[in-house]
Amino acid sequence: MNMFRNAYGSVPVQPRLAWLFVWVLSGLLGLAGCALPTPGGDSLYHRLGDRPGVAQLSARLIDRTATDPRTRRSFEKTKLGPLKDSLADYLCKEADGGCPYEGETMANSHAELGIQAHEFDLMVAFLREELDAAGVAPADKNELLRRLTADRRDIVQAGTTRKAP
Ligand code: HEM
Structure with missing residues (x-):
């Protein structure tokens, strides 16, 4: 002993x-x-399906917005693959997933595009539909939309109130 x-x-x-x-x-x-919580643990990002979830959301949203005749004009000179990756990083960051987003600010990346209010509203409507199609809970869908639309003023060209055609 x-x-x-x-x-x-x-x-x-x-x-x-x-x-x-x-x-x-x-x-x-x-x-x-x-x-212990991993990056993104019990976050909005996790509830969106982690990287596969936001990558799919980003891809579907860009595919739709870049082909719909009412919104496609802005994407004519843009490489859609890198844009989808950058949007997925941005969605991850905005949803508390902890991803580094290395793209431009919303104001800079949309400055030359002259985006109209009706184009912005259509893209948000597409995103809402894609979130529904992915089975995202209403509270999570509304929270993500709230966070993303907070930058509306930076994206939409000032003074545009034209209605959708
Ligand atoms: C909530 C709304 C929106 C969000 C969160 C968003 C987010 C983004 C992000 C993260 C980028 C990448 C920036 C970079 O990598 O530097 C981007 C670029 C772009 N966005 Fe948006 N966007 C929104 C609305 C729109 C709308 C309404 C349009 C057009 C109808 C649009 C068209 C574009 C285009 C064409 C680019 C690429 C610009 C380039 O080639 O440099 N976006 N957006």
Whole structure:
């Protein structure tokens, strides 16, 4: 029997028991580590389906907006693949997924496009439909739309109120 000395005096400790204690403790800490939230953990991003979810949303939204006759004019000179990737990063960041977004600000990236209010509203309507099609819960859908449309003033050319054709 060994004696283990601490601030409170000496206590008898079986060496094997001490090792067992250390082993169990490290196992418990490991389990706790697994339970810690990973980036994006219980976030809006996670509820959107993590990377596969936002990548699909981004791709479907760009495909629709870039082909619909009412919105496609802005995309004529744009490479859609990189735009889909950049939008997916942006959606991840906005939904608290922790992704680095390396693109331009909303004001800079749309500055030359002269986007009209009705084009913006159509894109938001497409996104709403794609979120429904993906089975995203109404509260999560509305939260994402709220966050994205906060930048409306930066994206829509000032003073445009023309109605959709
Ligand atoms: C909530 C609305 C919108 C969001 C969140 C959004 C987001 C983005 C993002 C993240 C980029 C990439 C910027 C970069 O990589 O530097 C981008 C670029 C672009 N967006 Fe939007 N956008 C919105 C509305 C619109 C609308 C309404 C249109 C047109 C109908 C549009 C057309 C474009 C185009 C053409 C580009 C590429 C510009 C280029 O080639 O440099 N966006 N947008």
